[in-house]
Amino acid sequence: MGRAPCCEKMGLKKGPWTPEEDKVLVAHIQRFGHGNWRALPKQAGLLRCGKSCRLRWINYLRPDIKRGNFSKEEEDAIIRLHQQLGNRWSAIAARLPGRTDNEIKNVWHTHLKKRLDPTNEIKEEAHEAPAGGKKQRRPAAAAKRGGARRAAADAVTEASAAAAPVSPERSASSSVTESSSVTEQGNTGSSPAFPKEESFASSPDTAEEFQFDESFWSETLSMPLESFDVPMEPCDAFGAVPTTSSSAGAADDMDYWLRVFMESGDVQQELPQI
DNA sequence: AAGAAACCCAACCGCAGGATC
DNA sequence: AGATCCTGCGGTTGGGTTTCT
Numbered sequence: 001m002g003r004a005p006c007c008e009k010m011g012l013k014k015g016p017w018t019p020e021e022d023k024v025l026v027a028h029i030q031r032f033g034h035g036n037w038r039a040l041p042k043q044a045g046l047l048r049c050g051k052s053c054r055l056r057w058i059n060y061l062r063p064d065i066k067r068g069n070f071s072k073e074e075e076d077a078i079i080r081l082h083q084q085l086g087n088r089w090s091a092i093a094a095r096l097p098g099r100t101d102n103e104i105k106n107v108w109h110t111h112l113k114k115r116l117d118p119t120n121e122i123k124e125e126a127h128e129a130p131a132g133g134k135k136q137r138r139p140a141a142a143a144k145r146g147g148a149r150r151a152a153a154d155a156v157t158e159a160s161a162a163a164a165p166v167s168p169e170r171s172a173s174s175s176v177t178e179s180s181s182v183t184e185q186g187n188t189g190s191s192p193a194f195p196k197e198e199s200f201a202s203s204p205d206t207a208e209e210f211q212f213d214e215s216f217w218s219e220t221l222s223m224p225l226e227s228f229d230v231p232m233e234p235c236d237a238f239g240a241v242p243t244t245s246s247s248a249g250a251a252d253d254m255d256y257w258l259r260v261f262m263e264s265g266d267v268q269q270e271l272p273q274i
Numbered sequence: 275a276a277g278a279a280a281c282c283c284a285a286c287c288g289c290a291g292g293a294t295c
Numbered sequence: 296a297g298a299t300c301c302t303g304c305g306g307t308t309g310g311g312t313t314t315c316t
Binding site for chain 2: 055059106109
């Protein structure tokens with residue numbers, strides 16, 4: 001059956017997202033959710049196709065995205081899950097709170113696959129124990145990698161992640177995993193404006209609240225897959241489950257976020273009149 | 275300092291499958 | 296029942312960044 005192309009070309013923008021576009025998209029989803037991705041860009045006044053908007057949101061703008069380097073536990077989990085699930089990245093991502101399928105896929109292809117490849121073992125050993133091998137990256141440099149390109153959008157994302165009420169969709173784990181990222185050595189997702197550590201754990205109390213034991217990952221990740229197969233609650237754009245506990249705050253959260261983005265830029269001006 | 279090579283990640287593309295008409 | 300729409304997924308790639316020579 002002849003499928004219509006994803007984007008009806010004509011004037012639709014492609015390529016990297018600008019901070020302004022990010023703001024518009026986030027603000028729109030905050031206010032109206034993303035019931036219809038195809039219609040969303042038009043409603044939001046974005047010159048993007050719905051697919052592109054969805055991808056940007058899922059992989060980058062969602063407030064519960066955990067950025068930064070993968071921990072050893074996460075990498076091990078990916079390897080283990082990949083053995084069980086194969087290339088079902090979304091299924092693997094569902095078991096790694098805060099990580100996207102795209103991110104996991106990238107990590108797999110750039111690091112883990114090589115690590116598992118017997119022919120690359122020697123190379124990987126060299127990687128583990130730097131001894132002046134070719135193209136050996138230093139951790140600090142690796143952490144810095146791509147920082148410039150991300151910085152602008154991070155301002156938006158981190159702002160979201162910073163004050164975002166932990167989304168119930170992933171709350172059980174994301175509240176935990178976010179703090180785990182704090183312990184990571186590198187932090188590619190950090191931006192000068194919103195250092196991850198500060199942004200998430202804005203107060204000592206909060207920081208303490210999210211402290212958790214290193215054993216979390218080993219315990220969580222060693223759980224049988226079946227234990228994860230709990231039907232997901234329906235949720236809104238930010239993963240807010242409409243339960244009694246969270247629904248009351250949902251509207252407030254929306255307003256809060258709208259204010260954040262209004263204050264962070266000129267979103268109000270950019271939003272189309274609806 | 276400049277160029278080459280390697281690395282990495284965001285984003286695109288096309289397909290599959292469920293939902294709807 | 297079949298056609299079409301829409302979303303989600305996995306594969307792939309373009310191009311920026313970092314490191315080495």
